[in-house]
Amino acid sequence: MLLLRHVRRCRPRVLWVRWGGTRAPQTSNQAPDDSDPLNAVFSEIDSCDTSVHAEKLEPPKIVVASSAPATPSNSTSSVSDTKVRLEEAKHKRLQRQLKDATEELDALLNESRRMTAAESSNKYLPAKAAKTFLSSAELIQEKSPQEFVASKSSKAELEHLPVLRHSGCSAVVTLVGVVTEPPTSVTVDLPGVGEATNCVEFAVRYDVPFFQAQTSMGIAVRTVGASLCTFAKEGVGVGDVVHILGHLVPLTEPNSKGHLCCVYVLPAGGNVSVVLLKTAS
Known part of the structure; x- marks a missing residue:
């Protein structure tokens, strides 16, 4: 069946003449004999180009990253990735700068407090x-x-408990x-x-x-x-x-x-x- 399918796809071009195991192309001036079906089949086979062309096995190409993208889709994705990386780097840089500025401000404030305390303490002795x-x-x-001279009745007053005369003192x-x-x-x-x-x-x-x-x-x-x-x-x-x-x-x-x-x-x-x-x- 495979042979017949292959034969049907072929178109008659030239006739091949067999001479002692070799073949040579020969142009046929006479119409083939259609009485023998085998001759017709072989004639069709001989007229087909059955030579196999060996395909060159090429090693796989290694894609080298270059500045210019190969395809539009790769170009778009690479540009987006570059923008994202740039924004991340920018964000990290800004955070680092903010941290440095905060630490510097705290140091300046502490130094200002110490100087103020030193100046304030220097004002007093x-x-x-x-x-x-x-x-x-x-x-x-x-x-x-205050009365520092004892009265004459002080000795008598000390012999008994003092009398509370008013509710409170200075x-x-x-x-x-x-x-x-x-x-x-x-x-x-x-x-x-x-x-x-x-x-x-x-x-x-x-x-x-x-x-x-x-x-x-x-x-x-x-x-x-x-x-x-x-x-x-x-x-x-x-x-x-x-x-x-x-x-x-x-x-x-x-x-x-x-x-x-x-x-x-x-x-x-x-x-x-x-x-x-x-x-x-």
Whole structure:
């Protein structure tokens, strides 16, 4: 069947003559004899070109990547991949630059904080406290409101329990704050003292630590006695950090700065000390 199919596809071109096992093409001037079917078949076979052309086996070509794409589809995909890679590299570079800038900013801020703290600490120097260890004679000479002379009935009163005559006494306070007003001389009437007493008054601002929000308070401070007044005038200035130990007394009328309370620093038990002295800038 395969032979017949092959024979049908062939077209007669030339006649082959067999001479002792060899064939040579010969042009036929006579029509083939159609009486013998085998002759017709062989004639058709001989007229066919049955030579086999060997195909050259070529090794597979290795595709080398080049700048110019081979096909439009490859070109489109390669361009898209290149854009994606460029965007990723750009994104990474921007992230790295942002990180470097953030670290540099943090370093600059920390350096600025350290410089500010150093400058702030350089403005203050340790200072000494006022001398308050005075003798009884010095206290009397400075017109201290306390009574240091024992009364005649004191011995009899000590033999029995003291009687509570009033519900309360002056509150002893200690505070640390910044001086906001310079010391000035004022004249006040102290209870228990017959004549007016000269005092030195200045204002102090301090923070209340136990409030949730930071609260700043202002209060007046008055020193009593020659030693404390001299120290306040000569050793206390605006911006100094001072430690006050005295008695808290409400004012009957607000002073010129609007303060309603005052801390009296008395020669007996009171003290004013400059913790940090502000230097001149």
